[in-house]
Amino acid sequence: LASLLACFGRFEERRYLSARKWKGGEDPYRLHAFNQRESERIPSDRAVRDTRHYRCLALRYRPDLPPTSIIITFHNEARSTLLRTIRSVLNRTPVHLVHEIILQRGKPKETTRGLIRSRIRGADVAQAGVLTFLDSHCEVNKDWLLPLLQRIKEDPTRVVSPVIDIINLDTFAYVAASSDLRGGFDWSLHFRWEQLSPEQKAKRLDPTEPIKTPIIAGGLFVIDKAWFNHLGKYDSAMDIWGGENFEISFRVWMCGGSLEIIPCSRVGHVFRKKHPYVFPEGNANTYIKNTKRTAEVWMDEFKQYYYAARPAAQGRPYGNVQSRVELRKKLKCHSFKWYLENVYPELRKLQENTGAKEVVLPNQESSKINPDFKPPFFRFFLSPLQEWTYTYNHQVRQQQLCLSVYTLFPGSQVQLLPCKEGDNKQVSLLIHLLSTKELVINPCESTAMSQRWDMVMS
Numbered sequence: 001l002a003s004l005l006a007c008f009g010r011f012e013e014r015r016y017l018s019a020r021k022w023k024g025g026e027d028p029y030r031l032h033a034f035n036q037r038e039s040e041r042i043p044s045d046r047a048v049r050d051t052r053h054y055r056c057l058a059l060r061y062r063p064d065l066p067p068t069s070i071i072i073t074f075h076n077e078a079r080s081t082l083l084r085t086i087r088s089v090l091n092r093t094p095v096h097l098v099h100e101i102i103l104q105r106g107k108p109k110e111t112t113r114g115l116i117r118s119r120i121r122g123a124d125v126a127q128a129g130v131l132t133f134l135d136s137h138c139e140v141n142k143d144w145l146l147p148l149l150q151r152i153k154e155d156p157t158r159v160v161s162p163v164i165d166i167i168n169l170d171t172f173a174y175v176a177a178s179s180d181l182r183g184g185f186d187w188s189l190h191f192r193w194e195q196l197s198p199e200q201k202a203k204r205l206d207p208t209e210p211i212k213t214p215i216i217a218g219g220l221f222v223i224d225k226a227w228f229n230h231l232g233k234y235d236s237a238m239d240i241w242g243g244e245n246f247e248i249s250f251r252v253w254m255c256g257g258s259l260e261i262i263p264c265s266r267v268g269h270v271f272r273k274k275h276p277y278v279f280p281e282g283n284a285n286t287y288i289k290n291t292k293r294t295a296e297v298w299m300d301e302f303k304q305y306y307y308a309a310r311p312a313a314q315g316r317p318y319g320n321v322q323s324r325v326e327l328r329k330k331l332k333c334h335s336f337k338w339y340l341e342n343v344y345p346e347l348r349k350l351q352e353n354t355g356a357k358e359v360v361l362p363n364q365e366s367s368k369i370n371p372d373f374k375p376p377f378f379r380f381f382l383s384p385l386q387e388w389t390y391t392y393n394h395q396v397r398q399q400q401l402c403l404s405v406y407t408l409f410p411g412s413q414v415q416l417l418p419c420k421e422g423d424n425k426q427v428s429l430l431i432h433l434l435s436t437k438e439l440v441i442n443p444c445e446s447t448a449m450s451q452r453w454d455m456v457m458s
């Protein structure tokens, strides 16, 4: 690495980048969906603001941190952004901690398997005991690596990410991201950043403390190599990109590890509005295939909420998941219910924005009060984990589906059908329900616990 650094002293960056000149009227966003011209104008070794909390500066790290292999996977990356990724690593990382930098280029003929395959290949050739995955359009900040390695040295089952700062895709300005965020998602397996709740914030007395996160954002994380291999690397049958972060996140949590965001580690990343790759069957289809594989292998009975939230996934081919199912068995992983209860209870509370009131079915206390109450009745149709919304239109809905009836005759079936505005066959008042194997209408009985509804204002 020292000799690589010396090389950069003689490296003619301007010449390397301006092999092609920009003509007037040429679209600098065309190839990479960011302003390539601006990226080329800004030197690759520019100074960036240290965006950490000032208390991070006082932290001391162990002298025996393990060196890491830094794996940068790329496919058609702009030279300027790739160069900035590498130079920032060389300039802002203690030399003894970087065993090697592996530039893993996606094979042109392998575009359908793309980045996930490349990451696996990079990991397989890596020689250090710790793997650091980076995107190819990043810019690491001061001391970014030390706090990440420290967490892994203390406990190799941790999988850790930096706070991902924002490199503006138009101006390439380096902007600090909030360090009170964690990764979250909804039942359609759509990723989003989430503010920590007021209670979680109140509990965080020390702003340098790691943040447990239900999911990582994607390609920026550090993991012990033996742990990565033990957990089954990646699902190599997934296409290109998107959804793989769900699979690896569920797997890490459910199979005995944890995911953390480390506020004292900062890495800038160019977030794009659209993905520049051409996906094998279009972006949406690739995403559906990858998330469907995840739901089928990891979400147990809760996959029905994924299908309810993403109806387009129903009936879609998703390949063979046998080996991943076996992997899960072999690793004796927790259930998805465990994950929901211990890692991401907030997912249960997600509800439609249209919702005024939240209805939780059935009354969870009732099984304690009434020994005759049999919760298994509800297991398929009305699990306590399901979240229902009682809307202003007086529909009882879950995602896009509403409780619907054809008649109010006792014994007639209640069904879940796609919601329609103003459909009076979709329950317009709270009716009492009696559950047998299926959900049917029954006259009110004030003592019947199976007819109790708990309503919670949201």
Ligand SMILES: [Mn+2]
Pocket: 135, 136, 137, 269, 270
């Ligand atoms: Mn990226």
